[in-house]
Amino acid sequence: MNKEKFEFNINVKTILGYLGLKAIKTFVSFVLGFLFISIIFSVIFKAGMLQAFFGKDDVKQKQTVAQKAYDANLKEINQQEQEVEDTINARKSEQETLNASDTAVSASVIYVIDGDTIIIKLDDGSEEKVRFIGVDCPEDTTKKEYFGDKATAYTKHRLLGKTIKMEYDIDHTDKYGRTLAYVFIDGELFNKTLVSKGYAETMEIEPNTKYSFDLSFECSKAKSRKIGMWEK
Structure with missing residues (x-):
């Protein structure tokens, strides 16, 4: 009788211990899973923020490049206009000199x-x-x-x-x-x-x-x- 009781107690403790260990493992697995998912979402979120950040920088960079190209073209146009004006003035001066000297x-x-x-x-x-x-x-x-x-x-x-x-x-x-x-x-x-x-x-x-x-x-x-x- 005592032996049966003892064996029953051992089985109960074993079962409870097993169930407790499984619960702990389940809990631990749940926590680790939650942390893993949190980390994944955090990484994705940060990656998105970084992408958005770098995206803004990329737009700014493109705008800067476009502005520099515009400024360069404007400078070239102004130089060409100045060259044309200088040429006209030079020819006008030559003509005035010709008029004064030859005609x-x-x-x-x-x-x-x-x-x-x-x-x-x-x-x-x-x-x-x-x-x-x-x-x-x-x-x-x-x-x-x-x-x-x-x-x-x-x-x-x-x-x-x-x-x-x-x-x-x-x-x-x-x-x-x-x-x-x-x-x-x-x-x-x-x-x-x-x-x-x-x-x-x-x-x-x-x-x-x-x-x-x-x-x-x-x-x-x-x-x-x-x-x-x-x-x-």
Whole structure:
């Protein structure tokens, strides 16, 4: 009897011990599993955060690269524009030098026919009738037009007896045999002065249009301000 009881007690303890050990193992396995899953999720979460972080850096990097490319292109465009402008200025300077040295001719004004036509004497003693390019003063010869006498008087006052410089355009003479020229007095383009003071209007005849823009601009200003022949 005691033996059976003893054996029963041993079996109970064995069973309980086994069940307890299994419970502990199950609990431990559960805890370890939970920790493992937590670690996995933590790693995934951190990896996602890192990816998002690096993704932002990648976007910033791409934006920086794009900005640098834009700045480089803009700089190149500005350089090209500057080169073009420098080339234009250089050619303009060359042309002005050419005009001054090769085509500009000194002469003395010996007679004024009207506001836009004079007679000059060259250094070799020859005389030429000169018609100003790009301008047209009111008639003051066989035909008398409004303000023609004032235009003639102004040209006489400014040019008669003076030394001038003449600059040519494409055509050197017109169909009447007159020399076509831009007249300079002390560096001042007299053709331009005539239109700016209202003594003449513009008259553009191809291909002699070197100063046509400046002349038209000055004429427009004189008209809008009602200067000279435009006063009425």
